[in-house]
Amino acid sequence: MSNLTATEFTTIADIIQKRSGLMLTMDKIYLLETRLTPFARRRGMADYKLLLRDVLANPNDVILTEIIEAMMTNETYFFRDKAPFSNIDEDFLSKFRKQNATEKKLRIWCAACSTGQEPYSLAMMFNEKVVEWQGWSIEILATDISELPLARARAGVYTQFEVQRGLPINLLMKYFTQVDENWKIIPKIASAVKFQKFNLLDSMSGLGCFDLILCRNVLIYFNQAGKIKVLESLERQLNRNGALVLGASEAVFGLLPTLQPSPDLRGFYIRSEPSIASTIAA
Ligand SMILES: C[S@@+](CC[C@H](N)C(=O)[O-])C[C@H]1O[C@@H](n2cnc3c(N)ncnc32)[C@H](O)[C@@H]1O
Structure with missing residues (x-):
């Protein structure tokens, strides 16, 4: 041929x-x-x-x-790159919890979640601090363009190889049950994440605004025009004091005019003004 x-x-x-x-x-x-x-x-x-x-x-x-x-490249693993998760947990969320102690509402979006390890890592992280988050409404939305990885994410079943990548053994024992040679996430963690098919090129307004958006290791595959289109849309979906987290190696210099790169947290971009979308909704 x-x-x-x-x-x-x-x-x-x-x-x-x-x-x-x-x-x-x-x-x-x-x-x-x-x-x-x-x-x-x-x-x-x-x-x-x-x-x-x-x-x-x-x-x-x-x-x-x-x-x-x-x-599509669906490569992912639990607590990928470690630092973003400890930064989210120990820095961003601990401040957020104090700032929003009255409203007690938190919305998170994993915007290219692949087979689910990223949102499940967050759900486990919250459960590890269950006392601090007592009384909070926490929503984790996880989306991807592809149905196949989403089906795997919803099933929540991972191979021995997949759970060995990034998942501490104590969390494996606490949050998974062994099914033959695989590991299934327990219902408490599975039910904390809502999976939905969504293309980042589509209008995001129907998803509402978020306090934290993770969009890691996907825009590296886009050209500049595509990156700009998605980043502009993501900016609009962030609440005031909300953060967008990109992959550590993703260069977006000058592409996020309304967000400030965090001086301390690599890959974090913070919105200090209210989002356009939340202003319209108010
Ligand atoms: C390399 S994985 C990254 C997974 C996870 N965010 C991480 O960092 O480990 C990239 C994911 O982006 C998804 N993706 C690619 N283009 C997309 C688009 N236009 N809209 C939504 N998801 C997309 C792919 O299906 C794939 O699952």
């Missing part, structure tokens, strides 16, 4: 980018091959090029969605 032409590649890369934000440059052509060959074979096609040519000739929403899902 002949290689994809530059036009074929650009057309498919364009479709993927418009629908998901994922930027594919010609040097990433190998990603199409590695991610889509198994998918093409499952559909009875010998080759990913055949699959792409077929979908270009007969555009099909369901297949395009599956292609985009197959192209």
